[in-house]
Amino acid sequence: MVPVLGYWQIRGLAQPIRCVLEYGGEGYDEKFFEAGPAPDFDKSSWTSVKYTLGLPLPNLRNLPYYIDGDVKLTQSSAILRHLGRxxxxxxxxxxxxxxxxxxxxxxxxxxxxxxxxxxxxYSPETKKEYLTNLQTTLKSLSTILGNQSWFAADKITLADFLLYEEFYVNLVLDPTCLDSFSNVKSFVKRFEDIPAIKKFMSSPKYIKHALNAPMAKFGTGN
Structure with a gap:
């Protein structure tokens, strides 16, 4: 049986995991959960099964999960590090x-x-403040990247998968946010040009617009 990744039908915390799985070339299935309509956004699609899967520390927030035979993981960082190894x-x-x-x-x-x-x-004022602070973070990351292809080593690592997703969502928020950092813009293109990632991005299973769950004020894919 192939591994199973369970999450809401959004990018969210699962997108770097999806990209690592695609990069690894091993098949996997996804189990999507959906929140109910406003105003309650009922999460019983998940809460009704969360204790039935044999997962460690199951609770409302323990999505995503990853099951591969005897390997049963929650917490996105733990899943990423397992796949990274x-x-x-x-x-x-x-x-x-x-x-x-x-x-x-x-x-x-x-x-x-x-x-x-x-x-x-989320408001025009808080968005402006957020983007101002983001520039400070991006400047530091640009300095770390320098003229390297990848952030932490001469070959791609987990850090690149995680940081790419943060660049992606922030580019949706403000398409100009990387304009002062040409090396980071090149990194984004380099990541997207990886054959496995390019194939994933052109496939029907790729989630492009739904960054966040439907109760969010921005990035719901609507």
Missing amino acids: KYDLCGKTEKQMMMVDVLMEQGKDMRMAFARLCYMT
Whole structure:
């Protein structure tokens, strides 16, 4: 049986995992859950089954999940790191592995800031403030990338998958946000030109517009 990735039918926290699975070339199935309509956005499609799958620490927030035989994982970072070890995406040297870890945490911080904006505070004023702060983060990442192809090593690592997704969602929010960072723009194109990623992006299963769940104030794909 092929592995199963369970998540809401959005990009969200699962998109870097999907990209790693596509890059790894191993088949997988997806189990999509859907929230009900406003105003309640009922999540019983997930809560009614979450304790039946043998997952560790099942709770409302434990999506995505990943099941591959005896391997049953929750928490997006744990899933990514498992796949990173499987597909040799964690870096080779101790220095590279440390940088992968740091950049993955940076990617999580970027995701949290984006989520707060989209789900909680979205307005023209807060968007402007968010984008101003984003430029500071992007400048630091641009400096780290320099003239390298990838962020943490001479070959692609988990950090690149996670950071690409943060660049993608922020480009949807503001298509000009990378204009001051030509090397980061080149990184985005380089990632999208990876044959497996390019094939995924042109496939029917690729989720393009639904960045967030339907209760968000931005990025719901509507």
